[in-house]
Structure formats: structure tokens, C-alpha cells
Amino acid sequence: MSGIAIVGAGAFGGALAVALARRGPVTLWGRGLQGRALRRLPGVDLPENVTVTAEITDLSGFDTVLLALPMQVLAAFLQGDGAALSARRLIACCKGMDLVSGRGPTGVITAARPDAVAAVLTGPSFAADIARGLPTALTLACADDATGADLQARLSTPVLRLYRTTDVTGAELGGALKNVIAIAAGIVMGAGLGDSARAALMTRGFAEMQRLALDLGARPETLAGLSGFGDLVLTCTSAQSRNFRYGQALGAGRSFDGDSTVEGVATAQAVTRLAAEKTIAMPVATMVAALTAGRLALPEAIELLMSRPLKQE
Incomplete structure (x- = not known):
């Protein structure tokens, strides 16, 4: 399926949806979404080419999914609702270490989905800045450099610049x-x-x-x-x-x-x-x-x- 899919309609997920919608259609999944206003980003509305859904199966046809979820709920999501995702490339958009397993985001993804390529999007950024279109530079880390290069090209915008590395750790x-x-x-x-x-x-x-x-x-x-x-x-x-x-x-x-x-x-x-x-x-x-x-x-x-x-x- 064409376009970009994002799981998580909190501040960062919503901001990414706004930023990436400038490139093309985005599908945003989250619970309790009402209308096009983002509760975590007051004054920010989702563009018209962002499709909002509360049905995780609506993301099942996407090849690449960004997981904009808190670190401590990532594992539970992948074992629950996330089991419906068929994406072969899963990008974590969270920072931290899982309190139960001690794993980082890609380790949590790989444990739940060993068939998928895991990557992480991280770096100095505030959701409000990204949503407003202010210049932001992030790191995209993926152990497979060819996949990382493709994701870098797909997810970069004129004001959201991604620099890639294979040093996921x-x-x-x-x-x-x-x-x-x-x-x-x-x-x-x-x-x-x-x-x-x-x-x-x-x-x-x-x-x-x-x-x-x-x-x-x-x-x-x-x-x-x-x-x-x-x-x-x-x-x-x-x-x-x-x-x-x-x-x-x-x-x-x-x-x-x-x-x-x-x-x-x-x-x-x-x-x-x-x-x-x-x-x-x-x-x-x-x-x-x-x-x-x-x-x-x-x-x-x-x-x-x-x-x-x-x-x-």
C-alpha cells in the first residue's frame, strides 16, 4: 500500500503525520481520536491527506510502519494490536530501555517480529517544532544500510532532515x-x-x-x-x-x-x-x-x- 503509516497519535506521532503529509498521504492510527485536532498539540490540525483510523487492520497493507509509542508500551502493543501488522519494516520512534527486558526499541521489535527489519528514529526534536515545520535534524538508525538509505529518502522532507547510521546500539x-x-x-x-x-x-x-x-x-x-x-x-x-x-x-x-x-x-x-x-x-x-x-x-x-x-x- 502506498503512503506512510504511523501508529500512535500522541504528540510525536501527530507531529510526524503533519510533517510527512507534506510529501504524500499518511494513515495515522490511534485510540480515542476525535476530528482532526491533536490533543497533545494544541492548535495543530491534521492535514486533509492524513487518514485517521482506530482500526489497526487498516494498517495491515503497509510495508513500512512508524511506531510512535511510549517505550514502556511498545512490547505490549506488538504482542497485542500490533500482531495485525504485516509490515516488513518497523521504525521505532521512542527512546528508552524496556523495564522488563532491558532491551532498546529495536530489540523489542525484533523479539516480537523477527521477520521484520527494525530501525529507530531518534535525535534532538520537539513534537511542536516538527508540527510547525521548523527545521529539525534526526538520526535514522538501521543495521541494514540499504534499508536505512531507502527509509532516509522516504521520510526526509526539506525541513525534516534525516541522517542515517548502522550503529543502532x-x-x-x-x-x-x-x-x-x-x-x-x-x-x-x-x-x-x-x-x-x-x-x-x-x-x-x-x-x-x-x-x-x-x-x-x-x-x-x-x-x-x-x-x-x-x-x-x-x-x-x-x-x-x-x-x-x-x-x-x-x-x-x-x-x-x-x-x-x-x-x-x-x-x-x-x-x-x-x-x-x-x-x-x-x-x-x-x-x-x-x-x-x-x-x-x-x-x-x-x-x-x-x-x-x-x-x-
């Missing part, structure tokens, strides 16, 4: 780990520790990201690119980031009033388990995991970060 880990560091950056700012402290936190957090990712086989240039450093900078410095806002609320001692998924919370738990298994030091991620799970109070969390031993950089 690096792209996934960059996107997952930066959410954890963004929570920590929000804590720093919410607690009133200042921009200088945030810069130090981001620097040490990036070092943690590299330690774990390189140990798992990622390439250094991937972590230094859009899906690693680029995404880290965006999510640690903008109030549009849910993970940053969540951390900011924690640091200020407020409840978080957002109604969107904060992927970094579950990822912090998963990544600290993995780091412990591999005996890799990740003090920032460990602090975030303990604080968000209620095992650590805010003053203790800050003290832990400030009392790290002095050493050579």
Missing part, C-alpha cells in the same frame, strides 16, 4: 540515556543550583553515557552526534522537555503536573541495573533512579553528587 543508547541526564539537569535547576552546576552535570552525565554505550559496542562518533550529544543538549536546556520539567519539579519540591510519559524514569531503573551488572560507574543515573523511586531524599541526592571524589578529568 549507539543511537538507541544516546536517546535513552540523555533522558536520565535531563531529569538530573532539571533537578539541578529546580533546586536553584544554577547554570554552572547544570553545565558540570551535563558534562559528567555525557561521560556516563559514553562509558556504558562504548562498553556495549556503540561507536564514539554516534554518541557525539545528533542522537547522543545533540539530544542531550536539547533536553537538558529546554522547558519543552518533559524529562527536564519533571526533574525541575523534583528539585523544587513540587508535584509534576504533566500528563505525558516521562521516559527517563523507567530508563533510569533499567540502566542502573545494567550498569551494576557490568560494574560501570554511573553516579548521575544511580542518583536519578534512587530519587525517582523514593529511595533517596533530595538533600541526600545533591550531597551524593557534590561529594564525588576529586580526580583527574
